[in-house]
Amino acid sequence: MSPLKIQVKDKKYLYILWDDKSESRILLSVLRKYCPCANCAADRHNRPAGYIPLLSEAHLTLVKIEPIGSYAIRLYWKDGHDTGIYNYEFLKEFGEEGKVSGK
Numbered sequence: 001m002s003p004l005k006i007q008v009k010d011k012k013y014l015y016i017l018w019d020d021k022s023e024s025r026i027l028l029s030v031l032r033k034y035c036p037c038a039n040c041a042a043d044r045h046n047r048p049a050g051y052i053p054l055l056s057e058a059h060l061t062l063v064k065i066e067p068i069g070s071y072a073i074r075l076y077w078k079d080g081h082d083t084g085i086y087n088y089e090f091l092k093e094f095g096e097e098g099k100v101s102g103k
Contacts, residue, residue, distance in 0.1 A: 001092055002070060008062050016091060024095025028060050032077065034086035034094075 005017040014031060026039040032055060035041075037084040056079070064076035 001088055003088065003091075006065055006073065008065075011061070014062075014065075014091075016095065018092065022096075024091060026091065026094055028062060029055060030094075031075065031086070032059055032081075035081070036086060036090065037083040040084065 002019050003016045004019055004032050005015075008028070009015045012028060014024075014026045014028060016026070018024070029030040030073045033053065034044075042073075045076070058079035059077060062075055063078050063080035066076065068074050068085055072085045073080060073091075074085050
């Protein structure tokens with residue numbers, strides 16, 4: 001499974017067309033919320049259950065999408081955060097489960 005096309009749509013979604021012709025439309029806000037980097041994962045683990053993060057436009061604006069080998073992408077956010085590597089399996093699962101589709 002690999003993407004044929006990845007792009008930001010409506011400044012709100014990451015759109016992915018997969019090689020099996022399926023599509024994922026994932027909210028940028030949720031991608032940022034579930035950033036897989038070690039710092040963000042530790043931060044999520046230490047938060048109280050009802051915590052709601054306040055994210056600015058800079059937190060939610062992508063400035064670059066970089067392929068990492070044949071298995072992932074790195075997202076560069078306008079606020080300078082760029083340590084999260086999102087593997088394709090993670091992105092495909094989120095898109096299929098509707099957890100982040102925003103539909």
